[in-house]
Amino acid sequence: MNAQFVERKSKDRGHVNHDWLDAHHTLSFASYFDHKFKSFGALKAMNENIVQPNAGFGTHPHREFEIFSYIISGELQHKDSIGNIEILKPGNIQFTSCGTGITHSEYNVHPTLPVHFLQVWVKPDKSNLKPRYQTMTFDKFSKTNKLVHIISPVDYHDNSTIGINTDFHAYASLLEPSYKVVHTVQGTEKPRKVYIHLMNTGGKLNINERVILQKGDGVFVTDVKRGDEIVFESIGDEVVEFVVLDLA
Template sequence: MAQIILHKADTRGGANHGWLKSFHTFSFSSYYNPERIQFGALRVLNDDQVDGGMGFGDHPHDNMEIISIALEGSLQHEDSMGNVAVIEPGEIQVMSAGTGLYHKEFNKQADKPVKFLQIWVFPNERNVQPRYDQQKYDLDSHRNELVQILSPDRADAGVWIHQNAWFHLARFDQEKELRHSLHMPGNGIYIFVLKGEVSVAGQELSERDGLGIWDTDTISIKAKPGAELLLMEVPMQV
């Protein structure tokens, strides 16, 4: 029988640093909840807003797959590998931190906030060579369907990471029911609602709600017009 965990938007941890407003689905920084450490290999799901011209200075990472998805505005990235890039809506960025790197992120625009998701996934291989990638995706040309933006296959659609994980985004302009089959036994799915209303496994979800489901082979998603969601399939054992 499928197992389900529901995280309503207003139960997330939060931090307001003035220039940074962040909501944490899982324990992060000063927010600690022993019942919300991770969902399988999914360790961090932060919903961030950074004021114009502000950002995070140089800081280190290692042995983590770090994914950023821009929602609004422009996020500038610089790292110790020499990459300089701007991430905008319709783009996903990934860093395999591996043996270690430094990077910084800041709002490229001075007069408006940038909003983005930062996601950490435990890798299935440690101490790899650090790497960076960034890809575009197009939801408007593929409305009412799941668009793959990440996988473990470097020849597949979207970016790739060192983990048997698959991410999809979807944007709906009509009422729609989708069925999604998991790629691997032992994986689970975490759904994060970006906008609107969806129903998954009999649970009604609204904006910024999250739902994890595992011990199942397929899931059914019912979306209302105007809904947007992020679907993350990850191994449950790490």
């Protein structure tokens, strides 16, 4: 495998702190812009957010994006214009295919605890799709020392994953110290891209004996193809929680 690895250190990400919101941006987003990190294939935003109690994002519009939120800790209330109201908790993946247009709000209604979540924006292959909302739960047990498939292309997915409207796969893991998991690159289009993000919660992750990530770090992997293997080993003293995004 002739993969290229480009690290994205946590300290180098875009960072804003508005008291109610502490956000880190891997890619250019809102007021943060870096011409070297505008997008990564169909991946357009990778934001790690902490929202304080009784605060959040008021009602706002989206269109022509696939957006999913991965709850790390706390609770996040989602409301949208197609009738969905839900409080999301750790293990929940909330997915919105915005299509022709949707408005939604994301609010921490908990009186005392912050909510920590990852939000990812992906560009679909098709436009003018009907808006769609879906949640699935991947609990701690299902992710511990395993790499769990959570999102896959809508044309190929089954009921065990959330379907997305592009050539994109997402996986999640909680890896205890000294444990290893292996990701086999998916898709048919060559070459592929992979982005790995380690949640800002602790631990160390060794990837293919090439890169070591610490909390909040990520790495862009290019020049991989279907069938290539990426090996992850937890080498710190804490559990590492991470996601793997595999895309054309």
